[in-house]
Amino acid sequence: DAKTTQPPSMDCAEGRAANLPCNHSTISGNEYVYWYRQIHSQGPQYIIHGLKNNETNEMASLIITEDRKSSTLILPHATLRDTAVYYCISHDNFNKFYFGSGTKLNVKP
Amino acid sequence: SAVISQKPSRDICQRGTSLTIQCQVDSQVTMMFWYRQQPGQSLTLIATANQGSEATYESGFVIDKFPISRPNLTFSTLTVSNMSPEDSSIYLCSTEGRDGYTFGSGTRLTVV
Numbered sequence: 001d002a003k004t005t006q007p008p009s010m011d012c013a014e015g016r017a018a019n020l021p022c023n024h025s026t027i028s029g030n031e032y033v034y035w036y037r038q039i040h041s042q043g044p045q046y047i048i049h050g051l052k053n054n055e056t057n058e059m060a061s062l063i064i065t066e067d068r069k070s071s072t073l074i075l076p077h078a079t080l081r082d083t084a085v086y087y088c089i090s091h092d093n094f095n096k097f098y099f100g101s102g103t104k105l106n107v108k109p
Numbered sequence: 110s111a112v113i114s115q116k117p118s119r120d121i122c123q124r125g126t127s128l129t130i131q132c133q134v135d136s137q138v139t140m141m142f143w144y145r146q147q148p149g150q151s152l153t154l155i156a157t158a159n160q161g162s163e164a165t166y167e168s169g170f171v172i173d174k175f176p177i178s179r180p181n182l183t184f185s186t187l188t189v190s191n192m193s194p195e196d197s198s199i200y201l202c203s204t205e206g207r208d209g210y211t212f213g214s215g216t217r218l219t220v221v
Contacts (some may be wrong), residue, residue: 034209041146043201043212046110087151089209096142097203097210099152 003027004088009104012082018075020103022088025069031092033064035073037084038102044087047073078107110206111136115213122192122220129188130216132202137182142210143175146199155200158185192220 005023012018024033032051036044048055048062050071055062061074075082087102112135122128132141143155156164156177164177178186189196197220203212 032209036209041199041215041217043113043115043203043214044152044210046206046208046211049209085151091209096154096157098154099144101151 003090003098004100006086006088006100006103008101009106011106011108012075012078014080014107014109015077018073018078018082018105018107020073020075020086020088020105021070022073023070024088024090027068027090028092031090031095033062033068033071034089034091034097035060035062036087036089037082038087039081039084044099047086075105078105080107080109083107110208110211111138111204113202113204113211113213115202115216117216118214119217120219122218124193124220126192127188127190128192128218129186130200130202131186132184132213134183134204138204139182140205141179141185142203143177143185143187144201144203144212146201146215148198152201155187189218192218194220196220 032049034049035047038044050062064071085102085104114133141158144152146152154167155170156166158164158177158179160179160182176188199215199217201215203210
């Protein structure tokens with residue numbers, strides 16, 4: 001079962017940073033935080049993942065709190081093409097991938 | 110990361126019939142997973158398929174309704190049996206990749 005909670009929807013102006021929060025208060029020490037997004041009911045697309053350090057790649061940044069109970073995905077300059085459902089998942093190598101309800105990000109011009 | 114080819118991409122089926130969905134991976138993988146996504150909903154895990162053993166089903170899903178085959182390390186099929194309109198969903202396969210899971214593009218099934 002999903003162990004993360006996210007707001008159902010968020011709006012963001014085009015060109016501005018989108019900050020998507022995720023609560024994973026029951027995360028265990030060996031579980032990573034993964035972020036995926038799904039555009040127009042296509043297959044989910046990997047964005048980024050991290051264990052306890054902040055991470056950055058070409059798509060986004062991931063900020064994980066020191067107690068690891070929550071995290072924030074940051075899209076630094078949101079575009080209309082970033083409109084999607086974003087899923088936060090806590091996962092280790094022994095468990096399956098369970099999706100929560102995700103956050104519908106609406107990027108507006 | 111592994112690349113998955115899934116087919117068909119969509120189909121419209123009569124109730125009472127069955128549809129088999131195929132997923133081909135471009136590399137050998139140990140586990141494959143099948144998900145269902147009902148309209149407007151998130152993804153729900155149906156089962157886990159390991160090569161050489163029977164699939165493991167999640168609560169609420171049974172083998173008679175969703176038989177799965179895993180004949181080798183690069184291929185798997187999911188059959189949706191005796192379909193009803195409630196089975197209209199997107200079905201996706203996935204496997205472990207370098208960065209979490211990789212997903213097929215999905216099969217959009219409409220049962221009429």
